[in-house]
Amino acid sequence: MLNNKTIVLGITGSIAAYKAAEIASRLTQAGSKVNVIMTKEAIQFISPVTLRAVTGSPVVTEMFDLASEFSIEHISLAQAADIVVIAPATANIIAKLAAGIADDMLCCTVLATKAPVLIAPAMETNMYNNPATQDNLTRLEARGFEIIGPASGWLASGKEGVGRLADINDIIGSICQVLGRDGDLAGKHLVVTAGGTQEPIDPVRYISNRSSGKMGYALAEAARDRGAKVTLVTAHTSLSEPAGVDIMQAGTAQEMYQAVQGVAPHADALVMAAAVADYRPIKAAKDKIKKDKAELTLKLELTPDILGSVKGDFIKVGFAAESINLVENAREKLKQKGLDLIIANDITAGDSGFDTDTNRVTIIDREGKIESLPLMPKREVADKVLDRVAALLSKRSKR
Ligand code: PMT
Numbered sequence: 001m002l003n004n005k006t007i008v009l010g011i012t013g014s015i016a017a018y019k020a021a022e023i024a025s026r027l028t029q030a031g032s033k034v035n036v037i038m039t040k041e042a043i044q045f046i047s048p049v050t051l052r053a054v055t056g057s058p059v060v061t062e063m064f065d066l067a068s069e070f071s072i073e074h075i076s077l078a079q080a081a082d083i084v085v086i087a088p089a090t091a092n093i094i095a096k097l098a099a100g101i102a103d104d105m106l107c108c109t110v111l112a113t114k115a116p117v118l119i120a121p122a123m124e125t126n127m128y129n130n131p132a133t134q135d136n137l138t139r140l141e142a143r144g145f146e147i148i149g150p151a152s153g154w155l156a157s158g159k160e161g162v163g164r165l166a167d168i169n170d171i172i173g174s175i176c177q178v179l180g181r182d183g184d185l186a187g188k189h190l191v192v193t194a195g196g197t198q199e200p201i202d203p204v205r206y207i208s209n210r211s212s213g214k215m216g217y218a219l220a221e222a223a224r225d226r227g228a229k230v231t232l233v234t235a236h237t238s239l240s241e242p243a244g245v246d247i248m249q250a251g252t253a254q255e256m257y258q259a260v261q262g263v264a265p266h267a268d269a270l271v272m273a274a275a276v277a278d279y280r281p282i283k284a285a286k287d288k289i290k291k292d293k294a295e296l297t298l299k300l301e302l303t304p305d306i307l308g309s310v311k312g313d314f315i316k317v318g319f320a321a322e323s324i325n326l327v328e329n330a331r332e333k334l335k336q337k338g339l340d341l342i343i344a345n346d347i348t349a350g351d352s353g354f355d356t357d358t359n360r361v362t363i364i365d366r367e368g369k370i371e372s373l374p375l376m377p378k379r380e381v382a383d384k385v386l387d388r389v390a391a392l393l394s395k396r397s398k399r
Helices: 015-029 048-055 066-070 076-080 091-099 105-112 125-129 131-142 168-179 214-225 253-266 326-337 378-397
Strands: 006-011 033-038 083-089 117-121 151-154 160-164 189-194 229-234 246-249 269-272 279-281 300-302 315-322 341-346 361-365 370-372
Touching: 006 015, 006 076, 006 105, 015 033, 015 048, 015 083, 015 168, 033 048, 033 076, 033 105, 076 105, 083 091, 083 105, 083 168, 091 105, 091 117, 091 131, 117 131, 117 168, 125 131, 125 160, 168 214, 189 214, 189 253, 214 229, 214 269, 214 378, 229 253, 246 253, 253 269, 269 378, 315 326, 315 378, 326 341, 326 361, 341 378, 361 378
Parallel strands: 006 033, 006 083, 083 117, 189 229, 189 269, 229 246, 269 315, 315 341
Antiparallel strands: 151 160, 279 300, 341 361, 361 370
16 A cells, blocks of 8 residues: 555644654554654754654755756656655644645645645644644634544653654554545445453453454455445454444454444445354352362353344455365355355464464355465465455446
């Protein structure tokens, strides 16, 4: 998503300016060309040399040094940009943009660009809550600016409150979302499930599996980056929540069942990458079970089959993690659960399936056609799966 994109990163005079170096570095590493514009206040907080080093590109700090130093027109950055990101954005730049003032290079670039503009405010709580700032943000939003954050937490003033620069992952996620909003899933709503459910035995113990959530989260992010509205129904994972995605927590199979039943019938597609526990204790003990017997027998019952029971006019995609008879077992699940596609994971090697960064999958459709893919990062697998979902959705819209 970020590869070969041209991004203008505007940095203004906030204590959070040092975090802009990390943003610039992450975008550059992802393959973007990052053109940094710093206000004169920003250079009090972080040196342009740092930004030049992490981006490998000249940094603009003055209105009039650009043409001479880099021999380009002063609006060329605005024209070349796929997106303009201002992070951190102070109350001052927000006020200037709302008023349409063009007295520095960053304001000029924003006024001159046709690219989307994403603003990440960072300031002291009272400044942020001040009606003037709120009005300015509302005006910018009404003009189509995207706003991310601010977050709450520790502030430079020594107090806790709203005003912190949004988390860097969230800023990068929002950039991807904005860049992908006209993608092939624009206007579609996808529900994705992820992670392994935990079925309580007692207040401290549970039955679960080794799902990390990586496959489901990769699908959610990839769908977001192709323009979809995404609802991620997630069991416990240690992953950060993707930005720009609606999150529904579902710790147990029953909770996931309720969440999916509530949301999927209104969606265009359901992709279930979650490893839902097949069995759960019939009754969880109220108190912690004592270790006072040599043996302990747990009575288990089947969990509800979420994919098999959810009804509606949407594309249904399941996953199957198999160690033997990969294709036969997956085909059987596709038939039993009435799926449009099933993604069979080969879990015989250590590099595919549960808790890995890569996956080796075979995609099987209703007609029985098989597409076997080589080992690839889960994000690439996600895009291959979504290529198939997008094709099915486009076929349906032509019906
Ligand atoms: O999370 P990661 O570490 O990245 O790992 C990803 C994964 C290996 C967990 C994922 O790619 C995967 O394969 N998930 C499905 C695991 C599985 O074998 O599921 P299953 O065969 O039990 O179920 C088949 C399908 O029915 C799945 O889509 C499952 O979500 C769904 N199911 C299962 C049980 C149940 N009670 N209700 C369901 O809807």
